[in-house]
Amino acid sequence: MSTLLKVVDLKKYFPVRGGMFHRVVAHVKAVDGVSFELEKGRTLGLVGESGCGKSTLGRAVLRLHEPTSGQIILNGDDLMKLDREALTAHRRQMQIIFQDPYASLSPRRTIAQTIQEPLDVHKIGTPREREKKVEELLDVVGLRKQVLSRYPHEFSGGQRQRIGIARSLALNPNFIVADEPVSALDVSVQSQVLNLIARLQREHGISFLFISHDLAVIQHVSDDVGVMYLGRLVELASAEDLYREPRHPYTKALMSAIPVPDPKKKSKRIILGGDVPSPMDPPPGCPFHTRCPDAMPHCKKAVPPRVNVGTEDRPHFVDCHLFTEEAAT
Amino acid sequence: MEVLQYAIRKLIGGIPLVLGVTFISFLLMVYFGPDKTYELLGKNPTQEQIDEIRHELGYDKPFMVRYGEYLKEMATLDFGASDSTGEPVSKVLARTVPISLALITPGFILGNLLGILLALIAAYHRSGPIDKYIMGFSVVGMSISFLIVVIAFQIIFSSSYGLNAFPVRGWNVHSFSDYLRYITVPTLATVFVALGYNTRFYRAVLVEEMTRDHVRTAKAFGTRPGKLLYKNILKNSMIPIITRIMFSIPLVVVSGSLIIESYFGIPGIGKVTYDAITTGDQPILKAVVGLTAVLFVITLLITDILYRVVDPRVSLK
């Protein structure tokens, strides 16, 4: 397998302005040094609670939010080095699917206009060919041709999400960021859309960065899973390993917190104390130490390095002092 | 201390605004304004005479120098003397501003208080007949021109065609009862016109607040309707209410008094401004425009501090 996307030490700080003349007085460290790789045709699930920076990360990777620093290498090109024009050209290979099916479609434009817009912008094919492509796309996402002249408000949430997916497929991208694509949908519709995404991945070999707060959804679609906490990736492993044996105390707590729809399996729950600290003023050392049931004195001092607790060909990365040598001694 | 720091910051922040206002008024009223040269000269002046007068008036100086002088006048509050009467501008202001305030304040306060009261009543009976009557009255009030109200009220209250109970025009105030007699008709006119707009605005604000989740919460805990209205709804609506009241101050003081005073012949700042407009009395106009801009900046400042008082979420930092 070959690497499609490589992200190295990506940071996205949002300035907080205040005082006289709107000076920058602080930064919200939404994404604070994240690195990962995504292989062709695979899906990396990114899970974490609200405010952990997962959505910002997804947008920063596409340079929809301009990253503060770091490298984003997609198909060998460093996106951070591209100027506006070159970036626009590169947008053909990377797309995004959004969370809110009501906010993600322009309300005053027909479905045809919406799905065809990417083709128009990148001047792909003749008008005739574009129309044909739009029809094909509708077919792929399971909508009928009759919907073309209608407006978004005429559709239900699940249908709108399909329209959004059709739009992001228009340019035949090889990389898609899916930002909570099902969390605004009802359970029964969620599975429909999840199945669609899984099928697209199988049939079109698209790589996904799939962002969700729902561990169960992530498991269904992901090959690899990264867990984020306060702007950092604290655990990164294959889905199989991560769900079988989570290693980071945060991942463990997160897993145990999910209510299981089975009254007989009342899980033993790790209840975390307190709240997530503000990303404007993250704690020193390990960002999780303020709530960690296994915190050691050392955790307050040093940021834990990334440790591979798996094997060479089956890595399982954890950023935690429980697995480092200096802390153990 | 926090407030003082904030005030200083805010006043410094207001400088660009004052500069902008003075610049525009300078450009319009002084630079492109009427040329006094020929008014001051006799018939068939010679070129030398023209040049001399122009030099005296400062017309031959470069643009920026003239603007600088204007700013200096602003900063030192020294606007010179009125072109038409020769009275120093500062004296004119000292004489007329108090009259205008005395004239305008009662109507302004009443207009807002009654507006809030009617709005509360309308909002409480939302969609009911009382609401519809109040809102109907409000639209009618909004549709009548201020000028028509002033003239009509004058006919009704002050002329021999009506009650003939109040002075038609002028300002001959020596006692409190004189004062009441002279302000009654202008105040009634102001309140009548302001009420339409105010009631409508405040009702919209209150009704908007009524639909908020926390109002439902308060209801879910058994809060009585009266308390709901004044504690949950009125207090939470204070920001738009304060904004409206504060921002209408500069407008009412100058524009409102302008019409009232010029029509009723009351020697306040509005009348002086009106006369200055019609005669092209630049020193007066410059002073009024400049001071209104400063008043506006101060209003902005006080408004922000009031926000802090009514809403704990607002930070002055």
Next chain:
Amino acid sequence: MSSVAPEQVADQAVVDDGAAHRESIWAKAVYKLRRDRLGMIGLGVVLLYFVVAIGVWLGIWATEWGDVEGPKWAPMSAEYWFGTNIIGQDIFARAIYSTKTAFEVGLVVAVLSTIIGALLGALAGFFSGTWIDEIILWLKGVLDSIPFYLFVAAVAFALTGNPYAMHIAMVSTFWTTTGRLVRGEVIKLKNFEFVEAARAIGVPQVVIIFRHILPNTFHILLVQATIVFVAAIKSEVILSFLGLGVQDGVSWGLMIAESTQEVLAGFFNNFVWASVFLFGLVMAFNMFSDALQDALDPRKVASE
């Protein structure tokens, strides 16, 4: 649709063909508007005035508005329906002719302020937090803090003799409210995911503003235009009274200004008829504007 994979068939079955019963904001607005009795009466009256104005404009009626026809201060009669003024001009003809003046002022000012407000508001909103926004906000602040009548006076001075001084002054100050509302809406809209989607596709910024954002502020612009229209007509009256208004022709404002001397002498025709005409149009427009606002209010629409 030839090649449909088996899973797709299963998938397709989940999508119903019938449109969900949601309508666009406009369809709802038209429906609500048509049921709003007062609003429709208002619209009807406005249209009636408009026809009158068109007639004047085409020279069909009220052509004799400037002629001195009769004795001064003639009472209402079959010949002079509303009587005559101080120099014997027919008040009815003048009131009718003034309808055209009102529409001219109202339309010119409403259209121009709305366009300027929309453009500057959209720019400020889209580039909020940058120097573009700062400059537009500053300009708005400056214009808002100059007393309106003074500003008009100043413009009248600077453009001495220009018949459009009043219009220019009104447009310069009336766009600010529209601008503020549009700016707020654009700031809201630009964070909507459909704008991000457009950026993700690579749509240029200008196209995003004009194709994706501005069309979604039309409901604000429409309501705002009606409000500015009314404000312009009402301001014209006061400006004419102050001697800063309409320069040629006649307007209700000029008629009322004329009448201030007459009423003290007991001649009310000029005042009353100008007031009635003015009130009728403004009231009707306000009623229509109210209904429009109700109909287009997205929250009210959403609640049903």
Next chain:
Amino acid sequence: MSSEHTAPLLSVRNLVVEFSTRYGPVRAVDDISFDVYPNETVGIVGESGCGKTVTGLTLLQLIPMPPGRIVQGSIKFDGRDLTKLSEKEMQEMRGSDISMIFQEPMTALNPVFSVGNQMIDVLRRHKNLTRRQARELAINMLDTVGIPAPRKRIDEYPHQMSGGMRQRVMIAMALSCGPKLLIADEPTTALDVTTQAQVMEQIVKLQDEFHMSMILVTHDLGVVAESCDRAIVMYCGNIIETAAIDDLFHKPQHPYTRGLLDSIPRIREERVAELPIIRGIVPDLLHLPDGCRFADRCPRATDECRKDKPVVNIDPVTGNGVACYHPMG
């Protein structure tokens, strides 16, 4: 568990709630009946628009009227029919005998008053207390719901607290007058998974301590499985199934319940290629089919289902019931 020996605390019979819209009246709640026994937790579950929230709000008559209207039915609470009470009597009831907590703790509290101020208001509304006494009681309540340093935090404003904290304040407020019934409308939906676990645990613990009954309105079957004794499943304004919690999750009778349970993404041992789905979408409340409202999406539907609407038949022994002609075995 429902018991035939004790009388129900709350007994809803044939309740119909209608909203007038411009297309005609919509029955958000259509002829529902259920009981809540003392100390029992009943979950009301269903997808968005099924009428569960309206049911919760109607019990306290908090739906906006108009456009809402209780068309028929009775709500017997503690021997009194709430639908027959005057608005004044209803006000006495709200917050003292029956309390309610809401989904969005950010907007549900008044932003311009301190939490203490709001709690004291509630206490003094229903109990004859001085300000000082009420304040002490409020501090106690905050302590009870697990807010650290309550003496300090009582003077804070809602915006100074985290989401979890605010929801605890809501709970403290709701319990402060010792209600017999707590209606919790999606109390944890707006919270993160880990906070959700904290808050849910707190609610269940307090329910026990305060000897309350609880109605838990939620879309999350996991939450229902973990904290309810019995559940009611709603679909399109109807109750389609009600059962003890173990029965509902292990032997669901209604095909919709079954479909819903199947389609929830859950953490599984093995990743599956396709998630089970419920076909189709929820019908529009304005254009409901004559027969069973689920018939169009139901794999077991027959002509009978499309002709007449099935009603819930309660089994006198188990208290379970299902509205289906072809229940699952």
